[in-house]
Amino acid sequence: MTNASGTVASLAGAVKRYGALTALDGLDLMLHRGELVALLGPNGAGKSTTIGLLLGLIRADAGRVELFGQEPQRIDARRRVGVMLQSAMLPATLSVGELLRQAMSYYPSPRPLQESAELAGITDLLQRRYAQLSGGQQRRVQFAVALCGRPELLFLDEPTVGMDIDARQKLWAAIRRLVAEGCAVVLTTHYLEEAEALAQRVVVLAKGRVISDGSVEALRSYVPLTRIRCLTDLDPLAIARWPNVAEVTREQGCLQIRTEAPEQVLRRLLDADLGLSGLEVSRAGLAEAFAELTRADAPQQEVA
Amino acid sequence: MDAARIVSLQPASDAMPWRRVLGAYVEEARAECLRYLRAPGFMLPVMLFPTMFYLLFGIVMNHGGNTDAARYLLASYGVFGVMSPGLFGFGVSLAMERENGLLTLKRALPMPPAAYLLGKMLMAMLAAGGVIVLLLTMATLLAHVPVSPPQAIGLLLTGMLGVLPFCAIGMFVGTLIKGQGAPGVLNLIYLPMSFLSGLWIPLPMLPVALQRIAPLWPSAHLQPLALDALGAAHVAVWPHVLVLAGYTVAFTLLAARRLRRMG
Numbered sequence: 001m002t003n004a005s006g007t008v009a010s011l012a013g014a015v016k017r018y019g020a021l022t023a024l025d026g027l028d029l030m031l032h033r034g035e036l037v038a039l040l041g042p043n044g045a046g047k048s049t050t051i052g053l054l055l056g057l058i059r060a061d062a063g064r065v066e067l068f069g070q071e072p073q074r075i076d077a078r079r080r081v082g083v084m085l086q087s088a089m090l091p092a093t094l095s096v097g098e099l100l101r102q103a104m105s106y107y108p109s110p111r112p113l114q115e116s117a118e119l120a121g122i123t124d125l126l127q128r129r130y131a132q133l134s135g136g137q138q139r140r141v142q143f144a145v146a147l148c149g150r151p152e153l154l155f156l157d158e159p160t161v162g163m164d165i166d167a168r169q170k171l172w173a174a175i176r177r178l179v180a181e182g183c184a185v186v187l188t189t190h191y192l193e194e195a196e197a198l199a200q201r202v203v204v205l206a207k208g209r210v211i212s213d214g215s216v217e218a219l220r221s222y223v224p225l226t227r228i229r230c231l232t233d234l235d236p237l238a239i240a241r242w243p244n245v246a247e248v249t250r251e252q253g254c255l256q257i258r259t260e261a262p263e264q265v266l267r268r269l270l271d272a273d274l275g276l277s278g279l280e281v282s283r284a285g286l287a288e289a290f291a292e293l294t295r296a297d298a299p300q301q302e303v304a
Numbered sequence: 305m306d307a308a309r310i311v312s313l314q315p316a317s318d319a320m321p322w323r324r325v326l327g328a329y330v331e332e333a334r335a336e337c338l339r340y341l342r343a344p345g346f347m348l349p350v351m352l353f354p355t356m357f358y359l360l361f362g363i364v365m366n367h368g369g370n371t372d373a374a375r376y377l378l379a380s381y382g383v384f385g386v387m388s389p390g391l392f393g394f395g396v397s398l399a400m401e402r403e404n405g406l407l408t409l410k411r412a413l414p415m416p417p418a419a420y421l422l423g424k425m426l427m428a429m430l431a432a433g434g435v436i437v438l439l440l441t442m443a444t445l446l447a448h449v450p451v452s453p454p455q456a457i458g459l460l461l462t463g464m465l466g467v468l469p470f471c472a473i474g475m476f477v478g479t480l481i482k483g484q485g486a487p488g489v490l491n492l493i494y495l496p497m498s499f500l501s502g503l504w505i506p507l508p509m510l511p512v513a514l515q516r517i518a519p520l521w522p523s524a525h526l527q528p529l530a531l532d533a534l535g536a537a538h539v540a541v542w543p544h545v546l547v548l549a550g551y552t553v554a555f556t557l558l559a560a561r562r563l564r565r566m567g
Contacts, residue, residue: 057408088407145413
């Protein structure tokens with residue numbers, strides 16, 4: 001192992017089947033201390049199964065799963081873990097403070113209640129009953145429950161669903177702070193900009209296997225194209241014949257060009273149309289790389 | 305893998321002091337009790353049904369002011385009242401929590417597994433105790449049934465311990481059914497079982513066939529114990545206690561097996 005900071009959890013050749021369906025097909029994954037890993041993949045790729053195995057909620061049919069060098073079913077291993085699941089309804093009639101105190105009691109040396117509340121941005125909600133909170137506020141309480149035990153490994157399953165932009169930014173800041181403290185974080189999300197903003201490492205799953213594992217940069221370079229958008233009267237068909245132009249599309253008068261050599265195409269474009277306006281140049285984002293990757297993985301579907 | 309081993313050997317938080325483990329049990333029980341005491345949808349039916357029945361049949365309809373009848377009905381409705389926090393407290397909450405993800409979250413969190421069940425058990429025992437206290441108050445104040453302090457304490461203990469077999473049955477039903485379907489199924493157990501055990505109409509007044517199968521129902525074993533505690537009958541206590549303990553163990557084992565398998 002090259003990473004000197006240590007492995008906190010690992011799956012090796014993990015296989016999990018549900019009847020005829022193979023949810024995980026020999027998955028290998030290592031999580032390291034202080035690392036934020038985004039787990040991406042289309043629905044049914046095996047993200048939930050992976051997390052279920054690491055938390056000891058289900059057992060693998062084959063392969064090995066370890067949490068801090070132990071079986072995840074061992075409560076000692078899970079005392080070092082914090083969890084925020086996608087759909088968990090906390091007891092509605094308890095107050096936020098009571099819920100936090102209850103979760104803190106499970107851990108050997110929890111964070112002080114006030115500190116957890118501050119991190120999750122819920123200090124003003126402590127007296128309120130859980131049922132009275134909005135969806136976004138409830139998610140923040142669940143986040144506080146996840147971090148209150150001073151975990152060394154934090155699982156966040158779609159943490160920002162139902163949050164407004166402000167709340168999402170605050171949660172991101174809190175996650176960064178936890179990572180800076182040395183906490184490893186496993187994040188699953190449908191918002192690719194979330195993975196882009198937070199993750200040092202992005203693992204893409206498809207059909208129960210890891211199809212890509214690397215930095216955000218590395219994943220982005222999967223799609224080396226840059227996108228140029230502008231308002232112009234030029235003929236899209238003519239531009240499509242220029243060198244280095246991969247694709248030209250036109251929607252509502254706005255021309256969109258995808259290219260590997262934006263500098264050359266731009267120079268020619270500006271020369272050709274002096275009245276060109278509304279110019280926008282952007283690199284391919286994670287979303288495009290992700291679409292490319294998962295499309296490449298499922299060619300049969302396109303044929304069908 | 306050396307690094308992995310080093311990480312796992314760090315003392316960081318591996319050992320949880322027993323005082324904190326105990327604290328987790330206490331906190332879980334406290335949260336579970338608070339949670340249901342504040343839920344009128346649970347507490348009102350549990351408290352109101354037996355007390356209303358007792359008010360109606362034991363006091364209002366009991367024209368002659370017959371204290372023997374009122375005493376007998378105190379035991380019967382006591383048992384009827386004790387069954388529901390067990391069946392519904394355990395069964396409905398488990399069925400709901402299996403559906404809404406709370407049980408999954410608790411299994412992922414380092415909650416001691418027994419704390420979850422002990423918390424619910426304690427809540428059911430307290431609710432059962434509450435029902436008995438209400439009924440005892442009504443019996444002594446409104447129906448003027450003479451109840452000695454040892455009798456009152458005896459009935460209270462019978463109720464609080466007698467809730468346990470119904471907790472086990474409720475828990476088993478909760479592992480079979482998810483979510484909203486549970487209350488209906490539990491009522492299909494609760495109401496017929498109450499009737500067949502002679503809680504509404506004394507057993508000797510029921511058809512012989514029903515009297516014969518009555519020993520199948522746990523409530524038919526709890527009622528004689530309640531009557532005995534109130535001095536309204538004298539029965540051999542231990543056979544009934546053993547049957548009830550058997551029900552508790554059997555259904556707890558069945559439920560635990562299903563929970564381990566599928567969560």
